Amino acid sequence: MFRQTLTCGLLAVSGLAAPAYATEDGTRITITGEFIDTWCYFSGVMGSTDSVVGTSHHTCATWCSAGGVPVGLLTEDGKVYMVLKIEGDTNNNGGDTLLNLASDTITADGLAYERDGLNYIVVEKVVSNAGITRLSHEDFGAIPPFAVPEPKE
Amino acid sequence: MTMGNHMKTAAVLLTVLATPSFAQDFSAGSEAKSWNLYSEVPARFDATVVDLMCNMTGDCPADCGGGTRQLALLRSADNVLVFPMKNNQPAFTGAANELQPFCGKAVEVDGLLLDDPEIGAQNMYLLQRIREVGTEEWIKANRWTKDWEAAHPEAAGDGPWFNRDPRVQAEIATNGYFGLGLEQDAVILKELFP
Known part of the structure; x- marks a missing residue:
């Protein structure tokens, strides 16, 4: 009996575990968020999360986007969606579309996915783009400071 | 062992196996x-x-x-x-x-x-x-910068790749270091470097 119970339990675990190439339908959502450099945001390598968003971090966000660091959409409630695709452009490893939108705040329609604690989004349509709205340079200057060279006389 | 105990044991095992x-x-x-x-x-x-x-x-x-x-x-x-x-x-x-x-x-x-x-x-x-x-x-x-160098022979030179990358340079030339446009960028730079 115990073996049967155990077998049922293990089968239940196997059933819960997703296969290697599981596909899901995604959940349709509309969100407003800022395109961020996820490595600097989550690792804390440059300082607090407040300092690595908006204008203070724009040049670094551009570097990271061009460098293939994953781009995320940070919503007002602090949730970050890793961007898988944006308006038909599947290049999220240094692609032009995401590079050109670095630090912008957009409203997007798309499909959201969740896996192992991380959120992902396929942006099907950028509904509106408010540009860069977070003036973080007022509090932090440039992060990192060497991102902005001192102007030559 | 009773049926109830079997179920409890299985539940504990499931919890352990399914732990994040x-x-x-x-x-x-x-x-x-x-x-x-x-x-x-x-x-x-x-x-x-x-x-x-x-x-x-x-x-x-x-x-x-x-x-x-x-x-x-x-x-x-x-x-x-x-x-x-x-x-x-x-x-x-x-x-x-x-x-x-x-x-x-x-x-x-x-x-x-x-x-x-x-x-x-x-x-x-x-x-x-x-x-x-x-x-x-x-x-x-450590291959990323080698890939970049191979893709950008026109950007060869001294200094880190991100200071020589054509797309990054184009973005800064258009929108400035803070992304707000060149006019606003100049104002911010004056504040940061008086």
Whole structure:
């Protein structure tokens, strides 16, 4: 009996575990968020999360986007969606579309996915783009400071 | 043992088996070097290199997108999808280029996991070295800048790649260092460098 119970339990675990190439339908959502450099945001390598968003971090966000660091959409409630695709452009490893939108705040329609604690989004349509709205340079200057060279006389 | 006890034992076992990834310690044998990050945890584990977009949506080109997509590590021990966000170069560079040659392959990786649930950092990874399962030699996750140099011979010169990258230079030339346009940029620069 115990073996049967155990077998049922293990089968239940196997059933819960997703296969290697599981596909899901995604959940349709509309969100407003800022395109961020996820490595600097989550690792804390440059300082607090407040300092690595908006204008203070724009040049670094551009570097990271061009460098293939994953781009995320940070919503007002602090949730970050890793961007898988944006308006038909599947290049999220240094692609032009995401590079050109670095630090912008957009409203997007798309499909959201969740896996192992991380959120992902396929942006099907950028509904509106408010540009860069977070003036973080007022509090932090440039992060990192060497991102902005001192102007030559 | 009663039926009730059997069920309790099975329930405990299920709970243990279904516990999230960080209940497990993947630091054994890791030679990952610290980056002095607040939430870093050394982690060495076996995994399969997968295409994230494919994994989520079923859009699955044969070659994981040929270098245009973010790739992930499906950890063998617990089927958790780990997202490598950073390679081993302190140069604002991601990990997808390092993983691309291993698309669909079983690999062993060594690096640093991020574990900071307060800000949502979990199952994120800094990849330091990788090897295909069954091979001896580790490969350092340092190829990104070589790939960039090969792709941008016109930008050869001194200094880090990000100060020579044509697309980055174009963005700064158009929108300034703070992204608000050149006029506003000049005002901010005067404030920062009076």
